[in-house]
Each structure stands twice: as structure tokens, then as C-alpha cells.
Amino acid sequence: MGGAILSGLRASGADVRVTTRSAASAAQIEGATSTEDDPDANRTAVSGARVVLIGVKPLMVADLLREIAPSLDEDAIVVSVAAGVTVATMEALVAGSVIRAMPNTPSLVGLGVTGVSAGTRTTEEELAIATALFETVGQVLVVPESKLDALSTISGSGPAYVFFLIEQLTQTALNLGFSESEAATMVQGTFRGASELLAQSDADPRELRRRVTSPKGTTERAIAVLDEADLTGLFDLATAAALARAQELAASS
Numbered sequence: 001m002g003g004a005i006l007s008g009l010r011a012s013g014a015d016v017r018v019t020t021r022s023a024a025s026a027a028q029i030e031g032a033t034s035t036e037d038d039p040d041a042n043r044t045a046v047s048g049a050r051v052v053l054i055g056v057k058p059l060m061v062a063d064l065l066r067e068i069a070p071s072l073d074e075d076a077i078v079v080s081v082a083a084g085v086t087v088a089t090m091e092a093l094v095a096g097s098v099i100r101a102m103p104n105t106p107s108l109v110g111l112g113v114t115g116v117s118a119g120t121r122t123t124e125e126e127l128a129i130a131t132a133l134f135e136t137v138g139q140v141l142v143v144p145e146s147k148l149d150a151l152s153t154i155s156g157s158g159p160a161y162v163f164f165l166i167e168q169l170t171q172t173a174l175n176l177g178f179s180e181s182e183a184a185t186m187v188q189g190t191f192r193g194a195s196e197l198l199a200q201s202d203a204d205p206r207e208l209r210r211r212v213t214s215p216k217g218t219t220e221r222a223i224a225v226l227d228e229a230d231l232t233g234l235f236d237l238a239t240a241a242a243l244a245r246a247q248e249l250a251a252s253s
């Protein structure tokens, strides 16, 4: 995830310092240093930085904040993308402003959706800086922290739901006797085409669906079967399960 945001930031011309833990990972990233090669790499990188982006696994965030806290500038903004690590946890470990963010993987192609939540010490200007940071890789929604985990169950996990739907429809195409390549062309082309049509159209999804669905036609029959299966109810259950897991992660961080 850090790599995706780094690409966007560098493309925007921002001056970014990058650290990793292993020398092997640092070797893959232009200008990166590792704590394996230099135990002070993180402290050196954050010294003098206005924005410090934390992109390590959730369970590692607290130790990392303890490590860098003494080296942070007074006006440093600490922005974390770690799932489930709360503002309260981070504010207990650093003196200044902390912000939580929840990007998603389409950030890799500049089409991300990121939720951003201010901490209790965050000013409007600091929130605007964090928003601009994530706008280098897509769109940004500012939400209260109380809604960030819910946002994550939609846009954070959402790419996985889309890929899962693509997998399922591909299997159906295979079941109908198409080859892997034909199925991939039909399904991936259709998801991409429909998304692009929606993006370029003034009509909402309901209206675009209506335009594909002739009265008494074939699509109408298919949609009736999908409707009967209560997909909204299924998505309610799936997102509730993701939300419960986010709460477990927050309790253990």
C-alpha cells in the first residue's frame, strides 16, 4: 500500500523519504533506506518532515511510533494507513497531530478511494494536507473516525468483492462452455466497460441497468433471479463481518 501511495506522491513532485525494514525491500525503491542497513533510518527520515506516513502492518504501528516519537518535528503530522489502529492509540504515543486513512488498492493505478479521519489535535490545515496527499492516488472522503471502519468495509475491502464477483461470473461463463480466454474477455471487458460507461454517463446505475433491461426480455429474467437472492442482505452480512473483525483488530492493537 505504501508503494502505491509513494508512486502517486512522487508523480506529483513531492519530496519523499522512504524507509523499509529489510535492505532487500529498500533496494527495490529508489532512494529508500532500511533499518537493516542503518538502525537510525526511521529517525533520520522523520526528522524535519512535515508529514510522516506510516504504512507498516497494524501490529507494528505502536513500536514504530515509540521509535520515531522523539525525532518528530513539533508540527509533524503522522498519517497512518494501518487498519484498526485508532487515533487514541496513536495519540497516546506521539505528541502532535495524528490522522487515520484507509486507502484501497486501485490507488496503484491512480483510481483509489481513501477515507481520511482527523485526530483530536488535527487542524483544518493539517487535514487538508493529508487529503491532498491521498488525492495524488485518487478520490478522498473525509469522515469521522467512528465511520472509518464502516467505510473500509465498502471501499477498503470493496476491490476484493469486485474481484470475487468477476471470479464467480467467469466460472459461470466456463460452465456455459466458453474457454478461459473467452470468459476473461467477456467478464473483465464487461466489468470494465460498465464501470467506464457509468463514469462517463450522467445516468445513475439504476437507470443504466434499466436501459439494458428490455421489458419481458432476457436480462429482466436474470435480474429477477439475482433480486430474489437478496444481494443487499448478503452485502449487509459481509460488511458486518468485516466491521466485527476491524473491532477485534482495534482491541488487540
Ligand SMILES: NC(=O)c1ccc[n+]([C@@H]2O[C@H](COP(=O)([O-])OP(=O)(O)OC[C@H]3O[C@@H](n4cnc5c(N)ncnc54)[C@H](OP(=O)(O)O)[C@@H]3O)[C@@H](O)[C@H]2O)c1
Binding pocket: 001, 002, 019, 020, 021, 022, 023, 025, 026, 035, 042, 055, 056, 057, 058, 060, 064, 081, 082, 083, 102, 103, 104, 105, 156
Ligand atoms: N493492502 C491493502 O489493501 C490495504 C488497504 C488499506 C490499508 N492497508 C494497510 O497498509 C498497511 C501495510 O500493508 P501492506 O500490505 O502494504 O504491508 P507490507 O506489504 O508488509 O508493507 C509494509 C512495509 O513497511 C515496511 N516496514 C515494516 N516494518 C518497518 C519498520 N519498523 N520500519 C520501516 N519500515 C518498515 C516493510 O518493509 P520490509 O518489506 O523490509 O519488511 C514494507 O515495506 C497495513 O497496516 C494495512 O492495514 C492495506
